Amino acid sequence: MAVIKLSESKINFIKNVCKEHGNKAGEVINVLHKVQGEYGYLPAEIQELVAKELGIPVSRVYGIVSFYSFFTMTPKGEHPISVCLGTACYVRGAEKVLDELKRQLGIGVGEVTPDGKFSLNCLRCVGACGLAPVIEVGEKVYGRMTPDRVKDVLAEYK
Amino acid sequence: MHVLVCGGTGCQASASAQIIENFQRILAEKGLQDEVQVVRTGCFGFCEKGPIVKIMPDNTFYTQVKPEDVEKIINEHIIKGRKVTDLLYLDPENKEHVSDSKHMGFYRKQLRIALRNCGFINPENIDECISRGGYEALGKCLTEMTPQQVIDEVTKSGLRGRGGAGFPTGVKWGLCAKNKCDEMYVICNADEGDPGAFMDRSIMEGDPHSIVEAMAICGYAIGASHGLVYIRAEYPLAIHRLQIAIAQAREYGLLGDDILGSGFNFDIELRYGAGAFVCGEETALIHSMEGKRGEPTLKPPFPAVSGYMAKPSNVNNVETFANVPIIITKGADWFASIGSEKSKGTKVFALAGQINNVGLIEVPMGTTLRDIIYEIGGGIKGGRQFKAVQTGGPSGGCLTEKHLDTAIDYESLAAAGSMMGSGGMVVMDETSCMPAIAKFYLEFTCEESCGKCSPCRIGNKRMLEILTKITRGEGTMDDLQELRNLAAVIKDTALCGLGQTSPNPVLSTLDNFWDEYVEHVVDKKCRAGVCKKLMSYEIDKEKCIGCGKCAKNCPGDAISKTDYIAPGHKLPSMVIDSTKCIKCGACIAGCKFGAISVK
Numbered sequence: 001m002a003v004i005k006l007s008e009s010k011i012n013f014i015k016n017v018c019k020e021h022g023n024k025a026g027e028v029i030n031v032l033h034k035v036q037g038e039y040g041y042l043p044a045e046i047q048e049l050v051a052k053e054l055g056i057p058v059s060r061v062y063g064i065v066s067f068y069s070f071f072t073m074t075p076k077g078e079h080p081i082s083v084c085l086g087t088a089c090y091v092r093g094a095e096k097v098l099d100e101l102k103r104q105l106g107i108g109v110g111e112v113t114p115d116g117k118f119s120l121n122c123l124r125c126v127g128a129c130g131l132a133p134v135i136e137v138g139e140k141v142y143g144r145m146t147p148d149r150v151k152d153v154l155a156e157y158k
Numbered sequence: 159m160h161v162l163v164c165g166g167t168g169c170q171a172s173a174s175a176q177i178i179e180n181f182q183r184i185l186a187e188k189g190l191q192d193e194v195q196v197v198r199t200g201c202f203g204f205c206e207k208g209p210i211v212k213i214m215p216d217n218t219f220y221t222q223v224k225p226e227d228v229e230k231i232i233n234e235h236i237i238k239g240r241k242v243t244d245l246l247y248l249d250p251e252n253k254e255h256v257s258d259s260k261h262m263g264f265y266r267k268q269l270r271i272a273l274r275n276c277g278f279i280n281p282e283n284i285d286e287c288i289s290r291g292g293y294e295a296l297g298k299c300l301t302e303m304t305p306q307q308v309i310d311e312v313t314k315s316g317l318r319g320r321g322g323a324g325f326p327t328g329v330k331w332g333l334c335a336k337n338k339c340d341e342m343y344v345i346c347n348a349d350e351g352d353p354g355a356f357m358d359r360s361i362m363e364g365d366p367h368s369i370v371e372a373m374a375i376c377g378y379a380i381g382a383s384h385g386l387v388y389i390r391a392e393y394p395l396a397i398h399r400l401q402i403a404i405a406q407a408r409e410y411g412l413l414g415d416d417i418l419g420s421g422f423n424f425d426i427e428l429r430y431g432a433g434a435f436v437c438g439e440e441t442a443l444i445h446s447m448e449g450k451r452g453e454p455t456l457k458p459p460f461p462a463v464s465g466y467m468a469k470p471s472n473v474n475n476v477e478t479f480a481n482v483p484i485i486i487t488k489g490a491d492w493f494a495s496i497g498s499e500k501s502k503g504t505k506v507f508a509l510a511g512q513i514n515n516v517g518l519i520e521v522p523m524g525t526t527l528r529d530i531i532y533e534i535g536g537g538i539k540g541g542r543q544f545k546a547v548q549t550g551g552p553s554g555g556c557l558t559e560k561h562l563d564t565a566i567d568y569e570s571l572a573a574a575g576s577m578m579g580s581g582g583m584v585v586m587d588e589t590s591c592m593p594a595i596a597k598f599y600l601e602f603t604c605e606e607s608c609g610k611c612s613p614c615r616i617g618n619k620r621m622l623e624i625l626t627k628i629t630r631g632e633g634t635m636d637d638l639q640e641l642r643n644l645a646a647v648i649k650d651t652a653l654c655g656l657g658q659t660s661p662n663p664v665l666s667t668l669d670n671f672w673d674e675y676v677e678h679v680v681d682k683k684c685r686a687g688v689c690k691k692l693m694s695y696e697i698d699k700e701k702c703i704g705c706g707k708c709a710k711n712c713p714g715d716a717i718s719k720t721d722y723i724a725p726g727h728k729l730p731s732m733v734i735d736s737t738k739c740i741k742c743g744a745c746i747a748g749c750k751f752g753a754i755s756v757k
Binding site for chain 1 (some may be wrong): 167168170172173183205206207350352353354355356359360365391392393429430431432433434435446448452484508511512516517548551583584586590595596602605608614713742743744747
């Protein structure tokens with residue numbers, strides 16, 4: 001395991017979150033939500049600390065992080081891109097948009113560009129099916145996407 | 159005067175927040191801020207034409223409004239009383255502008271019960287909800303009815319679980335109420351994981367108080383004082399609005415201790431999901447709320463006996479709860495008079511895919527698919543041919559032309575090889591390839607399988623491998639039989655609802671689109687032009703003018719010049735080297751002369 005030294009402020013933040021949740025084992029998912037919300041991802045060191053604070057084995061924390069797709073152990077890019085692969089987007093051509101993104105960014109799903117600018121992920125339905133196919137860059141939703149528009153969207157962030 | 163602006167996720171993605179801001183700013187500039195109230199509502203349902211702005215009391219329905227249109231609406235409509243015609247809905251049939259939503263095809267056949275308040279109230283304001291009858295049902299239960307009477311009323315109404323399985327809600331409550339215990343739980347399942355389904359989200363965003371009220375009613379009926387909502391973390395707006403609704407209800411004494419002086423205590427907490435489809439299964443959901451991996455366990459024991467923290471718990475879906483208050487106020491007989499013989503009331507569907515009017519609809523049980531797709535949905539996009547409609551998400555199946563006149567309810571959909579499911583309804587046209595659709599759903603199931611039982615974990619993986627072979631043109635007729643065998647075993651032996659229903663998309667497409675499978679296997683052809691391995695791109699040398707645009711667009715350098723110049727053209731035509739072609743379609747998209755085709 002790569003060793004990341006957690007800063008004092010990080011350690012205190014995580015300890016505080018655990019405390020807010022009464023250091024209860026049953027609150028582990030809520031704790032992980034808050035910690036990931038702050039740091040963007042959940043490396044091994046953070047999981048170890050959470051396990052210690054909640055008094056549960058680190059295997060249980062890892063079991064949860066790896067089970068739920070919302071949690072991630074790899075950092076995201078500065079502008080995380082999510083392509084909706086829900087059924088409505090799929091039948092309106094989301095896969096072609098995804099292929100074009102992969103081609104232009106030169107990365108696969110779950111990867112980050114070497115400069116750390118973009119990361120690419122898939123998700124299932126943001127519920128904006130009227131705008132299908134949909135991609136999200138950060139919090140911004142782009143509807144009625146086509147492979148042609150990929151270049152323009154990426155240009156906004158370069 | 160009221161200006162209602164849709165604040166659902168879809169409309170927010172197309173700048174509805176900016177529209178609201180513009181309304182407020184320009185109204186204030188003109189000194190009209192006290193005369194005209196701007197309200198951010200929940201979803202109106204007509205997402206295809208969003209963002210939507212509605213002006214009350216004259217009920218004018220503006221579609222696809224842009225932030226820069228706001229000034230015009232204020233100057234023309236609000237100040238001068240003249241409707242802005244070019245922002246009104248254009249009836250695709252008679253090409254006339256329609257201003258009242260009641261006269262639009264999309265709304266005409268709908269009946270809104272669960273969505274009764276969505277789009278009419280500001281969901282962040284409890285007073286608006288109360289003015290439309292909110293919390294009246296809770297008051298009636300606490301002051302005029304015994305818990306048993308509440309259960310009897312819900313049972314008599316014929317309301318069934320809207321999460322998909324269709325278990326009678328009143329019976330479920332009755333089973334839980336029998337297990338009296340000092341600590342019991344009411345759980346709302348808001349883990350809407352079906353791709354292409356957004357019913358529950360829209361209810362929580364548009365009318366969160368109906369869920370709060372219904373959970374309290376359920377708590378009173380079964381004798382529970384704790385409520386828990388298990389909601390997806392992917393729904394930040396719904397979470398935000400539920401939090402506000404719960405806080406307001408507490409402030410008004412509609413949650414907390416001694417509600418309305420009746421001595422009944424009830425409060426609600428939120429629990430967040432973390433992206434696992436299987437958590438929609440009630441035992442998995444309960445484990446997830448306890449802070450564990452969301453793996454299902456064998457039933458019995460049912461949650462009614464041993465649920466959250468091993469205490470008796472009652473789990474209902476969001477839409478089921480949304481129906482409860484109105485059943486109490488209007489009566490079970492009224493509710494039971496709507497719908498089909500065995501399925502009462504209405505069902506909300508998220509209509510999506512290759513259809514003209516994408517949106518959220520609510521229709522009485524027993525409405526035909528034809529009415530939904532052609533009347534409400536406005537038919538297939540681009541005038542293409544209807545091919546299939548998928549209901550029930552990854553647990554459901556694909557229905558075809560021959561099912562269009564089936565009156566849909568729980569039983570008829572199951573008999574046709576699909577299921578009601580939570581309400582996703584995705585329409586497909588001739589450009590969808592059915593083996594590829596089956597593969598799409600299995601990819602989803604394989605990704606979401608929790609891995610606990612082997613039929614689901616291994617069986618679905620094997621099915622996916624076979625489907626991948628078929629879509630690559632490497633399948634055999636034996637593979638098709640093997641798919642059926644595997645499907646039968648998985649259906650019989652998987653542990654939970656996710657596994658038992660996962661073969662449905664494969665079985666229903668095999669049954670309804672057998673020819674298309676055979677074409678992939680025997681003729682090595684994909685008629686929809688989706689399976690890349692089975693396609694080839696060709697340039698018609700007579701039509702090609704030799705401009706070279708395709709070669710420029712080609713990312714794989716697969717296009718080059720020939721020696722042939724077609725009669726009437728000046729430049730030699732182009733040709734595609736099929737060994738280099740990656741089948742991306744960039745050449746077709748760029749050709750203005752229709753010279754390139756997929757074979």
